[in-house]
Structures are given as C-alpha cells and as structure tokens.
Amino acid sequence: MERRQSCYMNTYFEEVKPSCMWLGLSGTRGEALSSRRAVESGQRTALPVSVEIDQYAIEVLDFSSHYGSENSMSYTMRNLAGGPNVYPSFGDFTQTAVFRAYGTWWEQCASAPPPFHRTPKSFHSQDYIELAFEEPVYPTAVEVLETYHPGAIVQITACSLNPFSQNPPADVRWEVLWAGEPTKVLTPQARQFSPSIKQLSFPTNLIRLEANSSLLKYYTELDAVVLRGQRERPIMSLYKMPRIDICDLSDSDEELLDPGTSFRRAGDEKYMDLVNGYFDRLPYELIQLIVSHLTLPDLCRLAQTCKLFHQHCCDPLQYTQLSLQPYWPRLNDSSLGYLQSRCTLLQRLNLSWTGGRGALTLTGFSSFMKACGGNLVCLELSCCHFLNEVCLEVISQTCSGLQELNLSSCDRLHPQAFTHISNLTRLRRLVLYRTKIEQTAMLSILTFCTELRHLNLGSCVMIEDYDVVVSMLAVRCRSLRSLDLWRCRNLTERGLAELAVGCRLLEELDLGWCSTLQSSSGCFQHLACNLPHLRKLFLTANRTVCDSDIEELAANCHALQHLDILGTRMVTSTSLRKLLQACPKLLLLDVSFCSQVDARIVQELSGLFPNVAIKKSFTQ
C-alpha cells in the first residue's frame, strides 16, 4: 500500500482465525473496511475481534519550543502532525519537528537560571509537545519516529479529555503511559521508538510527549507519532493486571496538602517526652536540614504523620524555593490555596507548564500571589496558558522586588499584558521567547528596567523594528550580559553598531537567522572589536559571515566558548584554524552546512583541538 496522508491504518490481531480468509492484511482500504463491518455485525466469525487502529496525529495543540520560524513549515513542531515525511532516512531535514536547544550548551550560559531545590530525580523534562488524534482509543502502543539524534523522549502521558469535544468534562486526568531517562543512541540511524506503555482505564486522543536532549550531540528531530489502540475497552483478563502506582494511592494533591486534624489524639501530654522518639532530641535546624532533601509530595505526606513533622514540613523556611513544574498535571487552584500558608517566605517560584485547561484561574493565582509574592525574586511562568493581563498586573503590583521573570512561550498572552512589566524596575532576567509583545511595551520596559542583565526576545514576531529596540537597550541597559535575538528579522547593522558600543559587558549574543545583517557592512567585525568579553556568539544561517569576521573574533574575543556559523559559504578552514588557536576556551563550534568546511576538515580540526565539539550536521 502506498503511504497516504490519511490517519488510519487498519491492522488486525493475530488471533483472527484464518478460516475467514478474506479478512486479509493485504487488502485495499475499501476491502478492509467492508470486512471489518462484516465482523462487527457478527456475520462471519464467532470470535470477538477487537479492532486495533493506528493513527497519526492530526493536530499539534501546544509545545514549549521549536527551532523554526513561527509561520514556517521548516523545523517547526507542526511537522509532527500527519504521517512521516522523512523516516526512515536519517539526517537534518526541514520537514521534521525540532526543539530550540540540545545538549548542555544553554545550561552552561550565565543566562541560564540555577535549578530549583527539590526537583525530583525522576523529573527530566525540558520540552513538551501535545498532540491530538482523531479518535479516542485505549492505547496499546505509542511510536515516535525519530529521524535525527534519537533518545530525547523521557515521558509519554495521555489525557482523558477529548480536545475536540464541545462539552469538556470538569475533571481532566493525565496518566503517565511511560517514563524514562534521557538517552542517546550511538548508531546514526533513524529510530522507531516504541516503549511498552501502561494500560489505561479510559480512552484517549490527547497524547503529550516530554523530551530531554541534554545527552545528545545535536538537535533531535521527530518525524511523526503513531497512536495504536483499540476502540473498545480491552478485556482485563487478556492482559496482566496493571501495577498500582504508588503515586496513584494519593489521588489528588488536596489530600497531600490538607493538614487534616486526624492525628490529634487525647492523652498525648503524658507521653510528650517520648512522642517523637529521638527526633525530639535533635535540634530544630537539623530536622529542617533533613527535611529539606525531600521532594514536595514526600514533604506533604510527612506533614501528615505527626505534629512535630507537621510543624517542620509547614515551616515557611522549607518553601523559599518552590518548583511545581513536575506536578503540572495535578496542580490547581485548591492546591495553590493549601500551599499559601507555607509560602510566605517564597523567593523563587516555578509554575512553568502548570494551569492549562482551566486548572489554574486568575482567582487562585492572584490570591496566591498576594499572599506569597511579596518577597519573590524569581518567577518562572514558561508555557503558563492560564495567564492573562490581570495576572501580569497582579505580579507587577505584588512582586516589586522581582529580578527574574520567564514568560517563555506564553503565546496566548495578549500584547497589552506586557506593559505591566515596566513596573518591575529591579528586573535582571527577562525571557519573552515566542511571546506576542509589541514594540511600545518593549520600549517601555527598556526605559524603566535599566538593571537588565539577561534579555531573551527570540521569535518575538510582533516587534516591528528591532533597530529601535536595540538602540534603546544600548542606551538604557548598560549592564546587559546576554541578549537573545534569535529570528529577529529586521535587525540591521545600525542597531548592532549601537549595541556593541552601548552594552560593553555583553557576554552572550544570539543573532541566529537574522537575515538582514550583512557582513559587508562590517557589523560583525565591529561587534568583535567592541565586545571583548563575548563568550557566546550565534550567527546561525547568516550566509554572509566570512573569513574576516572569524579573524576579527580570533583577534579580539579570547573568551569565546560557543560559536555557531551554520550555513555560510564564505568561511574557510584558514580562519577557523586561527580562531581555534586564539580562543583556548572554545567548547562549541557549529560549522554545519558551511560549504567550504567539509567533513575532512572537521575531522582534522577536531584532532588538533580535542576540547572543542565541532558540529557538522547534514541532510544527506
């Protein structure tokens, strides 16, 4: 059968008796459909045949990041819908879904926030994609076609909600079908990743994949996802009983977080000395230290055991940092409400990925913020789709000391909402990747937030003139250390020149896919001369980068660690050699699709400079 764009591929169980010969696997779609109809009406066979169907995703509903441009078909998450375009070929193709980052390069940068305390060891996810399929099924397999650097998938979850239903139910359940560690695959081959998944008690057509590319040598690329399952609930006796997951025992966070009153017993007083055993002898600070190593669910469970631990586990000192991202499926307004009393000393809060589909509302969020946001220094709100303008207003009013704000991929946030950020005058780190912020709000923020050190404006497509924005930066934000202008389509040498002169402390600059920058204007050389502290420079897909630019970097930027010059035809190995010799700290050099730097040169340079990871991607 030729591959089709349609989403159904019918297959049959092997149990179907061959006496019904015409129920063949090799029939055309028409024959298969009619034969299935006959089976369902019980005409030909006495055996109950369960029909297993394969589906490709029909829509990508949500995702945390992607490499490509917002309206493009190239390297964007939209490519994960539909059938495979590339599999089983292995290579760097435009028709695949690619995340924004890979490896540990971004974590090494100064712009990366330190990890949150209490992150459970089982939580590895860095990116996610949510896919909708046409028909809800009881899944028997999920296959992910990975066509470049496989190994990134770390979790597959299924949702009880049908995203296309007109009347969504009140409660939305997410079940983990499979969870694992990030891996990397050594053989350069496309892979059909199909881990054994848990049996579900409800049908699903909404699958979420979570990924971690930290072990990979280059960007992972995904071609398609297949959901295989049955329409009818499988007969339990045909399968082994599902293992009862220990986390399932406590079904909701309310139970965990509600202190309850059941443990207060009468007549405790005479046993006071021995009530908690040797724990009574330990100093308060020591128990606090012990308890500080527990993950949040364990902390909540421990709080229910006895008064002493309840006191320790609800002590606000345990909640100076709080990451609720690993618990995104179960977090809702009531959970936040229960946490309020403990979080009065909260300084760093991570609500990334939470609150979707009505789980968190303005009421719950603002109540929490007003109670606990006063001392907040860092607020991570990546992919928080519950946010609206009023939420941002609440943040701007309660978190006056806020230094770090991450609104990455909050693409449903109305442009008007960003104006409130200008009230956060102590901001040092601001991430607006893939948001719809407009120029006026941006200029307003830059006017008032003069202490900015790290600014991410990657894929902010609604900003009309980047030269104006960058000029303002150069004037107002002189302490700037890192600037991400990935895909900022109309930045020219004028803006860049002012940036180089105004922000002399700049260490990281991402100008990837900024096609309006021309090397012939001298802008890159000017950059190199004026920014001696440069540690990271991405000039990805700027086809004009040439030998003189590389030589200027070699002459001036000896602190350089990461350099990406993907896709230029003008750079030769001579200037690269000079660069590698002059920059002893260089760790990453991406020369993919540089036509004058072939595999042989890469091999030679890798041999001479073994500390540098030289990347040479290919399409084949």
Next chain:
Amino acid sequence: MLSVLSYGRLVARAVLGGLSQTDGRDYSLVTASYGFGKDFRKGILKKGMCYGDDACFIARHKSADVLGVADGVGGWRDYGVDPSQFSTTLMRTCERLVKEGRFTPSSPVGILTSGYYELLQNKVPLLGSSTACIVVLDRQSHQLHTCNLGDSGFLVVRGGEVVHRSDEQQHYFNTPFQLSIAPPGAEGVVLSDSPDAADSSSFDVQLGDIILTASDGLFDNMPDYMILQELKKLKSANYDSVQQTAQSIAKQAHELAYDPNYMSPFAQFACDNGLNVRGGKPDDITVLLSVVAEYTD
C-alpha cells in the same frame, strides 16, 4: 477514472453549450506530465518530476488540485551552482504546502510567496533562480486561479481553441522574471523578482477543458497551431490518454528543438528583434497536461 458512458454524457453536455454555473459537482484535474532534460546524461527523471533544470509538481488537496512548473535558470552553472536545486526545492516545497493545506485556492501567488519564504528557512544555503507558474483548480467554485512569474506559462483550450493563456514576463531578451537567492554581495547584480511581480488571473472552467502548463522549452519550439493539433487527438479524460498526449507533445517539441532549419517561435521572435537566426531552441522541456473532470475520491 470515468467510464466511457459517463464521459460520453459529459461530452454531450459540454457540446450542448456548457454546464450551468449552479452545477454542484466538484471538479478535478486529471494530470499527466512528461518532459526532456536538455542534458541527456542526467537522464529523463532525476528525482521524479524533474527534467534537466526544470521541475514540476502535481498536488491534490480536498479543496483544490494544484500544478506547478519552475524553469531553473541555467546561467548559474557557470558559477558552480546546480540550477536544478533551486527549481526542484521550490516545487517540492510548494507541493508540501498544498498537501498540508497551508494555502488559499484563490491565491496561487500566496503559494509562491510561502514556497519562496520556506526556501530561505532551509539550513542548506540554497542558491539559484527559476521562473514559476502555479495553476490551482478550486473544486467547488469551478474556478481556475493562476499565477505566472517569468516565461513558463499555461494555455486553456476549449473546443479546439485557446480561450486563456499566460503572458511571458521578460526583462529583456532571454531574461525572464525569476525568483532567486543570490550569493552574499551579489544581491545588487543578480536579478531577483519578488513573488508579487507575478501575473495572476482567475476564470471559470468547464468539464472537458484542457489546461497545458509548460516551461518555455515547449512554447519556444511549438507554435499554438501545432499544440492544438496534438490536443485534438485527446479523446478522453482518463489518465492514460492524457499521458499519451502529453508525451507526444513533449516528444514533438523535443524533435523540433534540434531541427536547425525549422522556424521556431523562438527564432521568429529573434528575427523580429533583428537577430537573424533559424532553428529550434534546445532547452529543457516540461509539459503538464490536464483535463477538467469530475472529482472522484
């Protein structure tokens, strides 16, 4: 595939003065392609739908049938750039846009613009240029929407006569309008037309209409009357007949191209402009022949 009986019915209706505008059936294009690359060594079909430096595509979507032809400008070869890379990638990208539904049937210029934009999003540093002609049949409205940039083009033939045709867009002799991606620094020197410069047209079509979309390799070697003569031989709207006719047109153009004494349209035009030449014009030839028929799944 139409049975003889149903096609007979259609021909009868068409002959009796066309179908009413309120005809509720969906239309489709039965299309076949054929061509010759100028350089035989490359073979007739390189990677499918590619004849020398020409490239084409045929795509189906539930709302429309779309065809495209792109003629890669051969002059890039002198600078070490493979001219077929640009045209092939452009056509494949447009095909993908159509298959994924990322287009509006009434705006073939939109397909061209998006396709060209996607070329710039490719990590691979593409270089080169090509003409482009896109033809879209909107199934429900029975309208044909076209856009043409450069000297490829299309003809619509009804009842043995040309009822619509595209115009050639030339900057000067043998220099058609073209989409291009130039090497850095050469942007001012290399001709680069915007997709907006394409000519667009929209008109109604009827069942039985014949649409011929081709690169200039055909039109420069075969005048209209010869093409019409070949098209008279197209008796039915099934794929095999269309394929046969497309093949015979392309073969004839190919023969004429290498005839040194033949007064080809190209030679005629040159003479009209003061150049005393005769003979055909050896060039890549791409022919997409379509017949408007009823839509069957």
